[in-house]
Amino acid sequence: MVEFTDTECMICTAARLLEDRKTVFVGWGMPQLVAMLAERLYTPNLVQVFEFGAIGPQSLVPFVRGTMGGPTNVYRSLSWSNMNWAFAYAGTGYVDYGMIGAAQIDAYGNVNSTLLGGTYERPARRFPGSGGGNEVASLCWKTILVMKHEPRRFVERLDFMTSPGYLNGPGGREKAGLPRDTGPWRVVTSKALFGFDEETKRLALLGVLKGLSAGTVLEGMEFRPLVTERLEAIVPPTAEELRVLRQQIDPSGIVIRGEQMRAER
Amino acid sequence: MVEFTDTECMICTAARLLEDRKTVFVGWGMPQLVAMLAERLYTPNLVQVFEFGAIGPQSLVPFVRGTMGGPTNVYRSLSWSNMNWAFAYAGTGYVDYGMIGAAQIDAYGNVNSTLLGGTYERPARRFPGSGGGNEVASLCWKTILVMKHEPRRFVERLDFMTSPGYLNGPGGREKAGLPRDTGPWRVVTSKALFGFDEETKRLALLGVLKGLSAGTVLEGMEFRPLVTERLEAIVPPTAEELRVLRQQIDPSGIVIRGEQMRAER
Amino acid sequence: METLLQGTAEIRFTHPDDFRDWVRQHKRREMVEKLLTEREAISRYVADGDYIAYDFSSLTRGPQALVREIIRQRRKDLWVCAEFTLHETALLVGGGCASRIDVGFLGYGSYIGRAVSEGRVRVFDWTNGALASRMLAGARGIPFMPVRNLLGTDTLRRSGARVVNDPFTGDPVCLVPALNPDVFLVHVHQADAFGNARIFGTNLFALEAAMAARKVIVSAEEMVDPLEFRKDPSRTTLPYFLVDAVVHLPFGAYPAGLQARYELDLEHIDKLNAIQAEEQMQGYLAEYVYGVEDHAEFLDEKVGWRRLQDLARRATIREGYH
């Protein structure tokens, strides 16, 4: 048995998705840890792009929580520039992957990170909003969404659509004027991995954490995603991943804390 | 008697127009010499803006002909940047004066620096075109045009309108969408100085080179400019101006050469 | 120009000609000394009702001392451009200074979220990139900037952007209106008394916002000789004529860090992060903002030399920041 937090699980699963020798637009917070872990274990030549203008940093550990432009985060970048240029790289198609968080998603991978409940003017809960998430989800080629696994976050209808997935289905993005052939590619949660069906653009379960069943994972979701025939068994965080995360990246344990989970090795 | 070239006369007259502690967008070629002379004799705190992105240089002498981004031209600038930023300063109203050359002008100070005669596709003579002249004439607050004094250059109808003066008269610029309250302010030739009538926006003779009459200067022009009641007698290049021009700025004499002129001191 | 869709947000929009008039009349081209105390600078250049923007982040190089002075002077009804900032905006809301927020990224922690839910502050949703594009338009003297995002989302519908058909491709494209803030606050590594300023490392939109803003207040970690700028013009972030006031404020980003000068103070930041109830917020403000005369007293009495020296000592990464 291995013990880990839901946060650690998301970080490790997401880190394995990244491709070496590719560019990735890294959102604030958890995506930064994903990229740091990937760089150390899987994709040493990953080129990170940060929205405030650092291109290709070789971020130092430990991660200083909350920061994004601090000297350790942007250590030995290829270029230091600014936000308009950072998004220009995404706008011209130079950024292969984008990685952002979500509070809710719907069946087409549309994202809410703005509010829950109430009215727009008086929401029951207000979140940070888009940040650069809308740009990332609109302009990068393949977007990876990272979200804590809570069935209530998978909704039929978002309380607010902050960032675009496939909007209302096939062709929706193109019709709206978004760049061609872009869109959400994977949704990483603490228990499962989703992709999108090529034809319908609907969410499709690709894998579940080792030891869990598809049924457990999908229970309580407001819509039923497609389920791939050969479901992948997601390997829980490996000892190596946890060592790097806990000893190097976040020795304070503050960022990677979360709900305790366990799984068979 | 003092002897000088028409080029020297234009440079000296124009240099006296600039205001100290102001910004000026300096076009390629003769305007550079005007600014250099003014900085040395009249406006030591002039802030020059060059279209390729040098802001506030303290240009060294001698002038290296043809160059604009060379190390002597941009010596000790406040900022080195690029063309999009240089024109942005003009676009936001930060540039008080603009200074450009012309091949033809009409009664509203519209400028031709593109072609003469023939058709657009097959002009009899083809010139460099706008360069940054259209931006300067459109976006700076007050534009100074510098042109060799040849009556045939003052035309009823331009062969091509490269850069905007007052277009077809009062309100023309605003109606076209150009920034409010901008426009040509002075026309410096080798024999005269013109301004623009506030009400009609038509060219108005303000001064003639000492020793010349208004009649001589206006003879042969296709249109008759207004003539100010109290015509200024333009002082020919002073000994000091010529010394700085000839000994410091262009000791090779290649740039300041031109048609020989003479005038009473 | 047919509008296919128009967002509902109220926008602070300035006709480019009106902004040009302001620049013509108020931005001094002469090299004059602009050194002021933070009290003078805020008192002179920040008015009730102003639209304010700042650069960079709450944890790195944010203009924290200037923001605290705004709160200390109890400015009201500010409209805040919340781009990549966290605590500054929360503190401005807590101090009763901010009534409207253009959201890029809205603080964090629950304090500000509740202020929105309770209607104490109105938010208009944009995105970080859209706000940066709006600033770029403002800095170029053009009325809008086309962007290819926002499209299709509620963020668009709640923003003040418009969708039109691009005449060159025929496809829908989003236009975001130029943003010309009344005030831009920025903490820089180095400045001279005239306002020439240098930032090391990355920035959000320091030059864009300084060009687009009516009034620019620079707080500087250190003052340098004017000739320094002319000796290395590529390093100049802002030429002096963009700047209205220069305030010499060592540790002016505290509790944020300043690259190569001092590390952030995580302990103090955790105090800020912990603020949830109104009482906590008012307690914080009473102690750290209202309770001191100025930034120097804040540093002296609330932080202390020993701690500041420790933060400075830990800023060991200097590569690239020179």
Next chain:
Amino acid sequence: METLLQGTAEIRFTHPDDFRDWVRQHKRREMVEKLLTEREAISRYVADGDYIAYDFSSLTRGPQALVREIIRQRRKDLWVCAEFTLHETALLVGGGCASRIDVGFLGYGSYIGRAVSEGRVRVFDWTNGALASRMLAGARGIPFMPVRNLLGTDTLRRSGARVVNDPFTGDPVCLVPALNPDVFLVHVHQADAFGNARIFGTNLFALEAAMAARKVIVSAEEMVDPLEFRKDPSRTTLPYFLVDAVVHLPFGAYPAGLQARYELDLEHIDKLNAIQAEEQMQGYLAEYVYGVEDHAEFLDEKVGWRRLQDLARRATIREGYH
């Protein structure tokens, strides 16, 4: 989007999505060595019919050696972005390489003017600023950029710009279409083998054009260790993934100067300025372009070490160029 006025020029316009596809498929994200000879680089990355742009000026840091190689390889039907350049464009016309020119600033001397008058080359009038704005649009992946000039002039009518009513102010505003050149040529002070590149001093639109162009060829005055870029990231002009080929070409800007490295050769430039008749042009090309194998042979046989050393010795202004 109602067009109030549309310029008549033929434009080279790429749908932003098509450009993105190119970038996705052809621009390598991996750090691979891209060192080529100038012959290989031009042969591989410049095709007949391409739209080409370059930076900076003919007298300072222009990519002269690369332009001579294009002529040597007798490319045909190029469409040239003539922004702030003089001789390069004239030589490309003289070599029969260019058939269309987007005019910012059209060479100087009468040679190129006559080529236009005689219809040997077609010109489309823009302005330097409009071309820079078009490049910025191309670099941001948007279809156009609004500008507040061109308006009211024949330059507008002969360009490919459009005038529409700005939906935010109701006033007419000019839209210039994005420019995505096929090829961007740039001579830089320093590069590494992967394509990271550094320019000292000002530039026209080096980053804009490199991002907007399908193919980017860098010629470098000197090669430096890749780590140099990471040690001073603010100085990086182009990150490697924008660049397709790196050619190490010392004195690659000759007869132009390169700031802090060598002065321009006014004597040679006067030879270029003197070209008026076709015979002179062909004589020049025969001797200095076709008559040598490559840039090294050109320097060796047509310029000589003594002269090069003299030009280098005279580049005494180094302040700011490091």
